[in-house]
Amino acid sequence: MMQKILHVAEVSKGGVISVMDLLVKSQADSGDFQQVIRLCPEDAPRVEHSGVHHLHFRRTGRNLASHIRLIYAFTYAVWKEQPAIVHLHSTFAGLWCRLAAALIRPFRPTVIVYTPHAFSFLSHTRFAGIYTLAERLLSSLCDAVICVSRYEFDAAVKGGLAVEKLRMIYNGVQDQGEPSKAQDELTRVLFVGRFDRQKGFDILIDALQSLENKPRLRIHAVGAADREDSNITIPQTIKLLGWLDPRALAEEYIWADVVVVPSRWEGFAMVPLEAMSFSCAVIASNIPPLAEAVADGSGILFAPGDASALQAIFVSHSAEEFRQMGRSGAFRQRELFSFEAMTSATLKAYAEVSAKPKSKSSGTTPQA
Template sequence: MRILHVFETIPGGPATYFNETVPTQIKALGADNVRVIVPDAHVSFLKNTPASCIATFKRRKRYRSLPALALAVLREVKAFRPDIIHAHSTFAGIIVRAIGVLPGRFPPIIYCPHGWVFDMETLGQFRHPARWLERMLSPFCSSIVAISQHEYRQGLKAGISANRMVVIENGISSQTPPIVPTEWVDPRTKVLFVGRLDRQKGVDILLKAAAELDGKAVFRVIGAHVTNKTEIVATLPANVELLGWKSPEEIAGHLAVCDVVAMPSRWEGFGLVALEAMRASKPVIASAVGGLQSVVSDGKTGLLFPTGDHKALVAAIASRGPGEWAQMGSAGYERFMERYRSERTNDELMQLYRRVSDDWPVESREIA
């Protein structure tokens, strides 16, 4: 079986998903049978992937790069002749399915939104057109992978057929990366945030909560500024430390010494940071939104609070002591091992590939 993965962008969640799935497929199927299309500027995010498996396109400004992505897809389909095309995220899904509609033979398409674009709060008035577009394009792929029950339910609400979707929850390796040791000595509750410093991830909610917890909690923020850095720094509470982006090994070190991980997202298809926390036996305080509602078992492996309510986040952080956080973290680790290991994700993806490939007529696999 030959698999072609198509990514329009990689940094963030797509990179984690890529590195947890594609190298495993290469190991199982052989480097000659797995190929990926990624932006040329994002190759450095890929791990354990031979250069021979990587095809690139020039990605500059997003919308202007889509024709280059389309040409790369056409080129690789003709040269690589995949049995399956797996398109990741909205723009790759649009391009691949649009090509599949054109006259000629084409391999079966599997599409994974990695969080529906119409779930984005910032999309505003364009959420309805985005929902319509996803519904219209849904018949032009063999299967849509929903990464959480929330994403599956949102797909149903958008009018996408249940027969077109399959839930394959995200997973990560049970093996933690090597830890870069770090110290964090403070009698207050130590709260770690990992993510982009933007509206989706709710860093502003975190900072409002931190300002009210100066005597009770201390915060470390790992992530990049993608909005107004000056504004964030100017309003930074004294008990918050901005660390910028860190390597997985460095993040593992910070996870090891924190008490709890905070995820105050406004929308979230899944929330892979929660899995990294659970793997490290750390509880998660998260917004009751999207896939986080399934990942975090409220009151057992962490706490859920109303989206956007910084007062509720303050109360959640102040509600437990070190011993109770540690107990929740242990429960989170057990839940992770039972449900969220990448071995399960990879097995379910391979089963889907085989099922779709077996159902697809041989004479329809190649572009004419």
């Protein structure tokens, strides 16, 4: 049996916490660890498992006070619990916790694994060069960096991150079988995610503007704006559901024929995979990480940011055509993006870096 493992996330909702919790529950079930510890914001949904030890910090937003509380909670957890492995999820957890770990590792040695879930430099903003340099320097403070798509792996290599530390492990989701879908002429459309620029919620709104009176279209949106200064005007034709617990979210996926993912950038989003597992067609921006997921008849790609192209897809396809794509997507998910493949590959990565934490590891070429 291995020793303790600590998972850390700075966010409480969305794909990052979904991936982390799949790993947490799997590792708690497996018996491979003496204890699985989960550190995340106090408003994050709780993982109901007797083998999971919960630690929290208070997060009031992406601000200095919240980051300081994260650093304190992380440092205390590592010092007290002495985990053999620390797995950091997403950019800010990776930033602050790698810096904190560098100070205490001489006294509390541990293996550090980092999954960015989309490097900040993939946003292609004017700060991309600074973000790339930061990730390159911070990579020296961890033992492995897990990239969740071939695109992200290639971007990391191009950005100068140490190749011997990189692993490519696709996100995976659990198979949902064959959910029963309505068989009428209505097209049921679902959006899941933050209402922000990265996730492209404004693109979906623009696409729907001239479709407000389309009688055979129903749109639900799960999520919320991430920032208080969000000025997006949401039409009344979109039913807003807020953030949902896993059971309620599953009901929305079962309800939907189509899931729209109009993101401007991603590492490898969970939403398309979840949609496929529930036999939903996926309409997504044609950016490399989404194009990796949406193929083989599982959905339709459109030019990034092109609301007119997205609108045309709704106009030119019937509900039954979307349902056929959903059936193809379910097969693709089971073949390539399974929960079992993700968890086993992650355990393999832990074993490799734990065996030789100070040396170059094998298996650094991209592997699905």
